[in-house]
Amino acid sequence: MEDIKNRKYVGRLIYSVLAERKKVREALLLFPESSDKSIECAYHALVHFEADEDLRYKDFDYREEQNDYLEFIAQTLSAGKSLPRNIIADYEPYYKGIARKWEQGGFWKEFLRFINL
Numbered sequence: 001m002e003d004i005k006n007r008k009y010v011g012r013l014i015y016s017v018l019a020e021r022k023k024v025r026e027a028l029l030l031f032p033e034s035s036d037k038s039i040e041c042a043y044h045a046l047v048h049f050e051a052d053e054d055l056r057y058k059d060f061d062y063r064e065e066q067n068d069y070l071e072f073i074a075q076t077l078s079a080g081k082s083l084p085r086n087i088i089a090d091y092e093p094y095y096k097g098i099a100r101k102w103e104q105g106g107f108w109k110e111f112l113r114f115i116n117l
Contacts, residue, residue: 003039004080006032010042011078014070017046024050038083041091042073 013030016022022030024046031043049056049070056063076083 003034003036006034006036006039007077007080007082010039011074011076014042014046014074014077017049018067018070018074036082037088037092038077038081041083041088042077044091045070045073 009032013022013027017024017027028043028046032039034040049066052062052066056066073083073087
């Protein structure tokens with residue numbers, strides 16, 4: 001039951017980013033602690049979204065595709081459903097849970113590790 005509640009909450013967070021009511025970092029800080037793979041996947045999809053800011057600015061088609069992808073994630077989670085296994089599998093090699101060490105550069109360290117810098 002808690003996973004469904006958290007999924008719906010994360011879906012709303014992603015919608016708030018897409019509607020530009022929240023910055024990505026602000027939304028990431030509000031993510032619930034969870035071992036739910038769908039929530040972890042959504043977290044890292046937002047990190048990826050932020051990492052691609054320059055590319056999104058230059059390439060309209062890429063921006064639209066990425067927005068549609070995040071909207072699909074938000075719709076699925078807002079309905080309380082788990083993300084499809086193939087989407088979760090695409091992100092699993094790049095993360096280990098949700099980063100919680102924001103102090104002393106922890107967020108940026110995780111962010112740079114995620115984008116392989």
